[in-house]
Amino acid sequence: MAKKLYIKTYGCQMNVYDSARMADVLAPLGYGPAETPAEADMVILNTCHIREKASEKVFSELGRLKVAREERRAAGGDMIIAVAGCVAQAEGAEILRRAPAVDIVLGPQTYHRLPEMVARASRAASRDAKGRGILDTEFPAESKFDHLPAPSETGAASAFLAIQEGCDKFCSFCVVPYTRGAEFSRPVAQIEAEARRLVASGAREITLLGQNVNAYHGQAPTGAPNGAEWGLARLVRHLAERVDGLLRIRYTTSHPRDMDDDLIAAHGELPQLMPFLHLPVQSASDRILEAMNRQHRIAHFHDIVGRLRATRPDIALSSDFIVGFPGEGEADFQQTMDLVEEIGFAQAFSFKYSARPGTPAALMENQVPEDVKDERLQRLQAVLNRQQTEFNRGMIGRVLPVLLEKPGKHPGQIVGRSPYLQAVHCQADAAEIGRVVDLRIDGIGHFSLSGTPVESSAHPEAAYPQEAVA
Ligand code: SAH
Ligand code: SF4
Numbered sequence: 216m217a218k219k220l221y222i223k224t225y226g227c228q229m230n231v232y233d234s235a236r237m238a239d240v241l242a243p244l245g246y247g248p249a250e251t252p253a254e255a256d257m258v259i260l261n262t263c264h265i266r267e268k269a270s271e272k273v274f275s276e277l278g279r280l281k282v283a284r285e286e287r288r289a290a291g292g293d294m295i296i297a298v299a300g301c302v303a304q305a306e307g308a309e310i311l312r313r314a315p316a317v318d319i320v321l322g323p324q325t326y327h328r329l330p331e332m333v334a335r336a337s338r339a340a341s342r343d344a345k346g347r348g349i350l351d352t353e354f355p356a357e358s359k360f361d362h363l364p365a366p367s368e369t370g371a372a373s374a375f376l377a378i379q380e381g382c383d384k385f386c387s388f389c390v391v392p393y394t395r396g397a398e399f400s401r402p403v404a405q406i407e408a409e410a411r412r413l414v415a416s417g418a419r420e421i422t423l424l425g426q427n428v429n430a431y432h433g434q435a436p437t438g439a440p441n442g443a444e445w446g447l448a449r450l451v452r453h454l455a456e457r458v459d460g461l462l463r464i465r466y467t468t469s470h471p472r473d474m475d476d477d478l479i480a481a482h483g484e485l486p487q488l489m490p491f492l493h494l495p496v497q498s499a500s501d502r503i504l505e506a507m508n509r510q511h512r513i514a515h516f517h518d519i520v521g522r523l524r525a526t527r528p529d530i531a532l533s534s535d536f537i538v539g540f541p542g543e544g545e546a547d548f549q550q551t552m553d554l555v556e557e558i559g560f561a562q563a564f565s566f567k568y569s570a571r572p573g574t575p576a577a578l579m580e581n582q583v584p585e586d587v588k589d590e591r592l593q594r595l596q597a598v599l600n601r602q603q604t605e606f607n608r609g610m611i612g613r614v615l616p617v618l619l620e621k622p623g624k625h626p627g628q629i630v631g632r633s634p635y636l637q638a639v640h641c642q643a644d645a646a647e648i649g650r651v652v653d654l655r656i657d658g659i660g661h662f663s664l665s666g667t668p669v670e671s672s673a674h675p676e677a678a679y680p681q682e683a684v685a
C-alpha cells in the first residue's frame with residue numbers, strides 16, 4: 216500500500232541533498248511524498264546543530280508531531296517519527312530521553328540503513344526496556360555513498376551533488392567535525408556517474424557540495440596511476456570536459472586554506488564554472504582568526520581575492536561572518552567592517568557567535584555580551600545588505616544568461632538564476648524551464664532581479680558560457 220513520507224529539512228545544502236537521498240532509500244518501501252506532516256505515515260526531521268537556535272527548533276517541532284500522531288492514531292492511522300542529521304548525531308541519546316515519541320534517531324552516516332530501521336520501528340516490540348526508540352549506534356557507520364541508491368530522476372534544472380563530507384579543520388566554534396565526522400571524498404568515477412545521471416534527467420547546473428568542498432581529494436578514475444587522488448580543480452575540469460549538457464558548475468562551501476592555484480586558475484579557464492564564490496572569512500582580525508583556529512591570516516584572504524579577480528574580473532563573492540566570538544573587541548570588529556568595505560560582497564551570511572557544547576570556544580572565558588553581539592550584527596548586516604542591493608542594482612540594463620529553474624509565485628512567472636547566483640524573475644513559457652535564456656535586467660526587488668527575454672538571442676545557448684566570460 217502506498218505510504219506517505221514528509222521530510223522537514225533544516226540547515227545547509229548538504230542536508231537538502233541528504234533529505235532527497237533518504238526519500239530515494241525509502242521509495243522502494245512504497246513511500247511517496249506527503250504535502251503536510253499530518254497526512255504522513257512517516258516524518259523525518261533532518262536537523263542542524265550549527266547554532267543553538269537551529270537545534271532547539273527540533274524539540275518544539277517534535278511536540279507538534281506528537282499531537283499530529285495522536286490525531287492520526289485516533290483515526291486508525293499511525294506515524295513513524297525519525298530524527299536525522301546533525302542534532303541526531305550530536306545528541307541522539309538525549310533526544311530519545313527528552314522526546315520519547317521519537318521512533319528512530321540516525322546520524323548522517325547511516326541513512327542507507329533506514330529501511331531496516333523502519334522495519335524494526337514498525338514492530339510494536341522494537342522499543343527498549345525503557346520504551347525508547349531506535350538509536351543508529353547499533354548500526355555500523357560506513358560510507359553511505361557506497362550504499363545509497365542512485366538519485367531519483369527529479370528533472371530539476373539545478374541539482375546538488377555531494378562530493379565530500381566531514382571536516383578535519385576543527386575551527387574552535389564549530390560542531391561540524393563532530394557531527395559529520397572526518398573528512399571523506401567520494402571517488403571521481405562515482406561522482407561522474409551521478410553527474411551524468413543528473414544531466415540525463417534534466418539538470419543543466421550542478422552544485423558540488425561538501426562541508427569543506429575545496430579540500431576534496433578523491434580517488435582518480437581508472438587510467439590514472441594506482442592510488443592517485445585528484446583535487447577539486449581537476450574534478451571540475453573533468454566534469455566540464457566529459458559531461459555533455461552540463462552547462463554550469465558551482466561548488467560550496469570552501470575554506471580559504473584550500474583555495475589552491477589550480478582552483479583559482481580554473482575560474483579563468485572553464486566557462487562552465489560560474490563566476491561566483493562563497494568563501495567564508497568569519498572575521499578580519501588576525502587575533503580572532505587565530506583564536507578561531509582558522510589556520511590562516513587575513514592577508515591570505517586578500518591574496519586569494521586579488522588572484523581570483525585577476526583571473527576572473529567579474530567574479531562575485533559571498534562569505535560567512537561570525538560577530539562576537541569570545542574576546543572580540545571593538546577594534547577587531549572594526550577590522551571586519553573595514554574588510555567588507557574593501558572587498559565588496561555580492562551577498563553574505565552573518566551570525567552572532569553561538570556557544571556550542573563540546574567545542575573549545577564555548578569554554579573560553581571572554582564571552583561577548585549578547586547586546587554587544589546584537590549591535591555588531593546590525594552594523595555588519597546594514598553594510599552587507601547595502602552592498603547586495605548595490606551589486607544587484609548594477610545589473611540593471613545588462614543582459615544576463617539566466618538558467619530558468621521553476622515556476623514563480625505569480626501566473627506565467629518563471630524563476631531562474633544569473634551566473635552570479637542572483638534569483639531572476641521573468642515572464643516566460645513553462646516549456647522554457649531548464650534552458651538558459653538571455654534576460655535584460657529591468658528591475659530589482661528584495662534580494663532578486665527581474666528581467667525580460669531578449670528577442671533573437673545573438674548567440675546559441677550552448678555557447679552562452681563563453682559569452683559570460685567576455
Ligand atoms: N564549512 C564552512 C561552514 C560551515 S557552517 C566553513 O568552513 O566555513 C556555516 C557557517 O555557520 C560558518 O561559516 C559560520 O559562519 C557559521 N557558524 C558555525 N558555527 C557557528 C557558531 N558556533 N556560532 C555562530 N555561527 C557559526
Ligand atoms: Fe566548521 Fe571550520 Fe570545518 Fe567549516 S572548516 S566545517 S567552520 S570546522
Ligand code: F3S
Binds near residue numbers: 227
Ligand atoms: Fe547544520 Fe550539520 Fe549542515 S550542523 S550546517 S546541517 S553540516
